[in-house]
Amino acid sequence: MSTREITVTVNGRKRTVHVEVRRTLADFLREDLGLTATHLGCEHGVCGACTVVVDGQTERSCTQLAVQADGREITTVEGLAAADGTLHPVQQALRDNHSFQCGFCTPGFVMSIYGMCEEKKAGRPVPCSREEIREELSGNICRCTGYQSIVDGAEAALAGADGGDS
Amino acid sequence: MAGGSAISGLVGASVHRKEDRTILTGTGRYIDDVQERGMLHCHFLRSTVAHGRIVSIDASAAREVEGVVRVFTGADMSAITEDLSFAQPIPGLHSPSYPAIAHDVVRFVGEPVAMVVAESRYIAEDAAGLIEIDIDPLEPVMSTTAGLADGAPEIFGDVVPGNVVHTDEQLFGDIEAAFSQADHIVEQSLDQHRWACNPMETRGGVATYETGSGQLTYEASTQTTHTLRFLLAGWIRQPIHQFRVTANNIGGGFGLKFSAYREDVAVCAAAKAIGGSVKWVEDRNEHLVAAGAAREEQLTLTAAVKADGTLLGLRVTMKLDAGAYPINPPSTVYAGLVRTTLPGPYKLPAYHFQHHIVATNKASYISLRGPWAVETLVRERLMDKIAETCGISPVEVRNRNLITLDDQPTKMITNVTLENVTAAETFQKLVEMVDLDEIKREQEDARREGRLLGFGVGTFIEPAPGTQEFWAAVGFPFGSEPCRIRIEIDGKVTAFTPQTPHGQSHETTLSQLIADELGVGFDDIRIVYGDTDATPFSMLGTGGSRAATMASGAVVYGSRELRKRVLEIASHILEASVEDLQIADGVVSVKGAPGASVPMAQIAMGCWLAPEQMPPGTNTEMEFVANYDGEGGGFSQASHACWIEVDQDTGKIAIKRFLVVEDCGKMINPAVVEGQVIGGIAMGVGGMLLEHSAYSDDGQYLTATFMDYLMPSAPELPEIEIEHLEFESDKVVGSRGVGEGGTVLAPAALLNAIDDALAQVGRPRVTETPITPTRMLELLGVIEKE
Ligand code: FES
Ligand code: FES
Numbered sequence: 001m002s003t004r005e006i007t008v009t010v011n012g013r014k015r016t017v018h019v020e021v022r023r024t025l026a027d028f029l030r031e032d033l034g035l036t037a038t039h040l041g042c043e044h045g046v047c048g049a050c051t052v053v054v055d056g057q058t059e060r061s062c063t064q065l066a067v068q069a070d071g072r073e074i075t076t077v078e079g080l081a082a083a084d085g086t087l088h089p090v091q092q093a094l095r096d097n098h099s100f101q102c103g104f105c106t107p108g109f110v111m112s113i114y115g116m117c118e119e120k121k122a123g124r125p126v127p128c129s130r131e132e133i134r135e136e137l138s139g140n141i142c143r144c145t146g147y148q149s150i151v152d153g154a155e156a157a158l159a160g161a162d163g164g165d166s
Numbered sequence: 167m168a169g170g171s172a173i174s175g176l177v178g179a180s181v182h183r184k185e186d187r188t189i190l191t192g193t194g195r196y197i198d199d200v201q202e203r204g205m206l207h208c209h210f211l212r213s214t215v216a217h218g219r220i221v222s223i224d225a226s227a228a229r230e231v232e233g234v235v236r237v238f239t240g241a242d243m244s245a246i247t248e249d250l251s252f253a254q255p256i257p258g259l260h261s262p263s264y265p266a267i268a269h270d271v272v273r274f275v276g277e278p279v280a281m282v283v284a285e286s287r288y289i290a291e292d293a294a295g296l297i298e299i300d301i302d303p304l305e306p307v308m309s310t311t312a313g314l315a316d317g318a319p320e321i322f323g324d325v326v327p328g329n330v331v332h333t334d335e336q337l338f339g340d341i342e343a344a345f346s347q348a349d350h351i352v353e354q355s356l357d358q359h360r361w362a363c364n365p366m367e368t369r370g371g372v373a374t375y376e377t378g379s380g381q382l383t384y385e386a387s388t389q390t391t392h393t394l395r396f397l398l399a400g401w402i403r404q405p406i407h408q409f410r411v412t413a414n415n416i417g418g419g420f421g422l423k424f425s426a427y428r429e430d431v432a433v434c435a436a437a438k439a440i441g442g443s444v445k446w447v448e449d450r451n452e453h454l455v456a457a458g459a460a461r462e463e464q465l466t467l468t469a470a471v472k473a474d475g476t477l478l479g480l481r482v483t484m485k486l487d488a489g490a491y492p493i494n495p496p497s498t499v500y501a502g503l504v505r506t507t508l509p510g511p512y513k514l515p516a517y518h519f520q521h522h523i524v525a526t527n528k529a530s531y532i533s534l535r536g537p538w539a540v541e542t543l544v545r546e547r548l549m550d551k552i553a554e555t556c557g558i559s560p561v562e563v564r565n566r567n568l569i570t571l572d573d574q575p576t577k578m579i580t581n582v583t584l585e586n587v588t589a590a591e592t593f594q595k596l597v598e599m600v601d602l603d604e605i606k607r608e609q610e611d612a613r614r615e616g617r618l619l620g621f622g623v624g625t626f627i628e629p630a631p632g633t634q635e636f637w638a639a640v641g642f643p644f645g646s647e648p649c650r651i652r653i654e655i656d657g658k659v660t661a662f663t664p665q666t667p668h669g670q671s672h673e674t675t676l677s678q679l680i681a682d683e684l685g686v687g688f689d690d691i692r693i694v695y696g697d698t699d700a701t702p703f704s705m706l707g708t709g710g711s712r713a714a715t716m717a718s719g720a721v722v723y724g725s726r727e728l729r730k731r732v733l734e735i736a737s738h739i740l741e742a743s744v745e746d747l748q749i750a751d752g753v754v755s756v757k758g759a760p761g762a763s764v765p766m767a768q769i770a771m772g773c774w775l776a777p778e779q780m781p782p783g784t785n786t787e788m789e790f791v792a793n794y795d796g797e798g799g800g801f802s803q804a805s806h807a808c809w810i811e812v813d814q815d816t817g818k819i820a821i822k823r824f825l826v827v828e829d830c831g832k833m834i835n836p837a838v839v840e841g842q843v844i845g846g847i848a849m850g851v852g853g854m855l856l857e858h859s860a861y862s863d864d865g866q867y868l869t870a871t872f873m874d875y876l877m878p879s880a881p882e883l884p885e886i887e888i889e890h891l892e893f894e895s896d897k898v899v900g901s902r903g904v905g906e907g908g909t910v911l912a913p914a915a916l917l918n919a920i921d922d923a924l925a926q927v928g929r930p931r932v933t934e935t936p937i938t939p940t941r942m943l944e945l946l947g948v949i950e951k952e
Contacts, residue, residue: 020288022288023288030198030199034201035192036192036196036198036199037191037192037193038192039196039198039366039367039417040198040449041366041367041417041450042450042871042872043449043450044450044451044871044872044873046871046872046873047366047450047872047877049366076192077190077191077192078191078192080191081191085187087187087190087191091190091191094186094190095182095183095186095187095190096182098180098182098183098186098837098838098841100186100189100190101418101669101670101671101841101845102189102365102366102367102415102416102417102418102668102669103185103186103188103189103190103194103415103417103669104196104365104366104367104415104417104418105366105417106189106190106192107192110190110192130885131881133880134880134881134883135880135881137879137880138879138880138881139879140879140880141366141872141877141879142366143364143365143366143418143420143845143849143877144366144418144669144841144845145841145844145845145848146844146845146846146847146848146849146883146886146908147848147879147880147883148844148883148885148886149837149840149841149844150880151880
């Protein structure tokens with residue numbers, strides 16, 4: 001079993017670790033770092049449950065290897081809420097809109113919507129209409145909700161993301 | 167409202183969900199998040215042959231792999247387990263028992279043939295690849311027609327003669343007379359495809375055996391901890407008092423996680439044999455191939471109707487493709503549900519129903535959100551066809567046949583009393599909300615522009631929870647629902663429910679009810695679920711949209727009993743009569759004299775620590791198990807309208823608008839109700855337009871990834887408009903379930919809209935699902951049917 005040493009910053013914490021070269025980034029986060037918020041719904045790149053932010057971009061963590069993350073900065077759902085438990089504005093918007101049910105897809109949606117909000121804060125174009133939000137979220141599957149409540153939450157989160165708050 | 171619900175305050179409000187903080191911060195404990203000390207991982211090797219005899223299996227190379235702890239072949243597993251048996255004393259039911267791991271015959275692609283337990287999932291999968299298995303193929307049976315054909319291979323030999331798991335026919339009323347009086351005979355058939363629950367979290371469990379004490383704990387992704395426990399205990403030879411089943415966060419179920427599966431047996435048995443902890447989490451590919459799928463039924467309806475569209479009688483035949491192996495509940499329950507529910511909210515004087523449940527070489531037929539749904543789908547499409555035959559509108563045909571509140575109480579032809587059923591009223595409201603003339607005009611305008619629009623409606627009743635009579639007719643128990651409620655030593659409240667919520671928000675809704683009934687803060691209540699050591703027994707767990715009535719009733723009655731005890735004690739302390747007391751924010755006070763008060767915490771502490779010092783003659787037990795019988799139960803109901811546009815070049819169907827008028831009685835939390843309705847509709851739409859659990863003729867499974875099995879995503883689904891009626895009954899608990907109805911009714915409204923579009927271009931109705939773009943082009947006559 002061949003391993004390699006990598007250095008990654010996960011949710012602001014830098015760590016240097018040995019990983020098996022064939023280990024996926026998702027398994028590395030979940031099994032090696034114990035960050036089980038990132039879920040696996042398909043392990044073949046379709047459902048989006050494993051979405052994390054890598055160097056500012058939302059990416060699937062199931063279809064890349066941990067070694068590819070060497071030197072990069074990763075944010076998972078565990079990294080969003082404040083230390084005192086205060087929800088991130090994206091999480092709060094989703095909560096206010098009763099966006100989710102079973103919660104399995106949720107970390108992926110939270111990260112996708114967080115990614116959209118970060119884009120907006122950086123002044124880049126983001127979806128405005130509900131239809132555009134639906135398109136933007138087409139890479140995340142939710143079996144419970146029918147998406148309407150998630151679109152409600154995303155709309156509210158985007159409206160609140162104006163660069164002023166964190 | 168008489169007898170009325172004293173429920174007020176939080177109940178009826180879209181209170182923030184208790185569950186959300188956990189799920190939004192990713193701090194839940196789904197099955198793959200579980201990490202036990204020294205935990206091993208397993209992987210199942212699965213058959214790639216649909217039907218065949220295992221000639222040999224050689225696992226020696228797999229056993230040599232470093233990190234592999236144990237390999238179980240079918241023979242190894244059968245040495246330590248009993249075969250799974252779901253047999254029940256149902257006349258004529260042929261329910262074969264079967265081993266956890268096949269060792270003789272394989273009967274579907276995906277059937278487990280070996281299990282590797284190793285230090286990691288990666289190693290287990292590697293090692294499984296080294297197992298050599300030789301299977302002599304037999305001819306597979308891949309449809310009900312093939313299974314019933316003369317000379318078809320009998321896939322369970324004489325255990326299931328002729329592959330017929332069960333057949334029965336039932337006659338209600340004078341069907342011959344009905345047909346002899348008919349002005350028209352209207353026929354309609356539907357061949358529904360297989361589609362699947364596909365919760366975003368697949369199946370899985372972690373079994374932990376403590377060698378010292380002999381205790382086994384199985385933490386599972388299940389909808390029903392108690393049933394899983396009693397089913398598994400016998401098969402894994404574990405004394406049930408030494409067996410605990412738990413569940414934490416569950417990433418969706420939709421009916422799939424109601425049964426116990428052979429993998430559950432193997433995982434528990436392996437943990438016992440090895441003496442430690444074993445985790446099983448299937449991946450999506452395994453899930454799609456092996457977990458089972460639903461809805462594969464073929465129905466033919468023949469209706470006797472009068473010239474004005476009045477229904478006189480109905481003959482129905484159903485064939486259900488059960489797949490190979492039975493699971494829980496027995497497939498007769500599905501047939502019973504379809505038979506009993508099919509007349510729906512319509513007057514029907516005579517009815518004949520016949521079914522054949524047929525074993526085939528596919529994964530098991532399982533429950534999927536409203537497992538009886540095909541009854542509404544075929545009935546609502548039949549109503550449209552009757553309208554067309556009689557030259558009246560789809561609205562008129564329903565108005566002429568629907569049972570209204572004024573007609574009730576009345577009996578369905580299937581001997582089920584209907585009372586307080588408002589399907590007709592929801593339909594009335596729906597019709598008021600749409601302009602049918604305008605829809606016609608828009609369709610005509612569109613046709614002139616070369617565009618094709620369609621419009622469809624439907625209505626139904628949902629046995630949520632149903633009634634004693636209903637479930638007796640189906641052949642399934644209608645159990646009461648317990649809840650244990652405890653006022654803790656500090657006045658806060660813990661309630662233990664046998665529900666196993668997996669998205670239904672019971673932590674929120676049950677807390678709302680308790681808060682209102684007991685006068686304690688919403689945040690001062692905790693709902694405990696998913697632990698057979700802690701929660702009272704129920705066979706049903708979460709399923710069948712029962713909780714809104716049954717779990718609610720249990721907490722309401724339990725809270726009222728504890729409230730009574732608290733008030734009696736307080737009346738001594740405050741020297742006031744019970745009628746003059748109120749509880750708010752956990753404080754009992756005399757109405758109009760706010761100074762005269764005693765905190766519930768003080769009463770609770772006295773009761774727990776020094777009951778002998780409490781007022782004599784009072785009941786100081788601060789814990790109570792309530793059992794709610796459902797007050798006779800009841801139905802929820804809805805009507806849907808669906809507007810579509812068909813792209814005649816691509817065959818793509820876009821849903822332009824979707825309107826729901828629903829009545830689930832008193833809503834506990836409207837946001838939760840709407841979430842269930844919309845989520846249910848999304849599933850129904852996905853099932854009709856995109857999803858297909860497909861097999862090739864030789865039994866290979868064709869849709870083993872989300873690239874092939876298409877799940878609906880956000881852009882494919884419409885914004886859904888909902889109108890609530892909230893009919894108030896005289897029951898203490900006037901809330902009805904709403905979990906399944908969206909999935910049951912939406913396909914009917916959608917297919918009626920598609921038929922409407924097809925009719926405008928002179929094309930025949932849909933007879934087969936799913937309506938993929940290719941199928942739509944065939945229906946439009948743009949391309950030839952393959
Ligand atoms: S788990 Fe990564 S996309 Fe589904
Ligand atoms: S909330 Fe269950 S999958 Fe999205």
